[in-house]
Amino acid sequence: MTAERLRSLAVDEIRPVRLWTARSPLTPPDALDRLARDMDSSVQWNALINPNLPDTALRWLADLEAKKAGTRWFILRERIVHHPNASEALRAELVAVGACSCPRPCGRSVYARHASTVTQ
Template sequence: MGDRLQGYRRVLEAREPDTSAERLGVLALDEIRPVRLWTARNPATPPTALAGLAEDEDDTVRWNALLNPNLPDAALRSLAQREEAESGGRSFIVRCLVVHHPNASAELRDQLVAAGACECPRPCGRYAFESRR
């Protein structure tokens, strides 16, 4: 029971916006999935930790890292390339969010638009980031 309680405490710590960036970096490596998931969602998680979470083995952790507006461009590019490779270029679920991510570089946006990741003004991923701020 002690291990379970410790895991729960780490989840609460990962959810807290006042948790230090250094501590969030440690929590990003936690063995317990919900700890990593809430660390990915925390707006105070540093970009380096988010980049690691964007490569997590768990797709829900990766998704939550993608929705964090602090995810760096290199991690966004990696997520876009991963989706393209896994779907054979047919799926744009992740790339539609990447193209409108506030940290996506102009070069990455141009590449994704050319690939068909966005056909604005139809509703697309840009709204996901506007609501989280």
């Protein structure tokens, strides 16, 4: 599947299409960024667990959750702090507010890559 086709699927009106696209390891970073900003929280989550999601989208999701939850919960931010594309600055900010619940500071290797059901 081409990058251009995946970009068009990222804005498809059918939710399962966007969910599938968010999980695909072939989806380009700009399309993943768009999916992370989707109005559907399940689409956002599936973009978040894609290891190719760019730092700009990670920052946007972290800010979104911070505005909604403050320090009451860290559902997205706990995942973002371990994401392989999180910048060191973003990771440091999230650790400082308590988003990492690991017993000691952890690194990028903690992020669990999910096996995709998408074949190339």
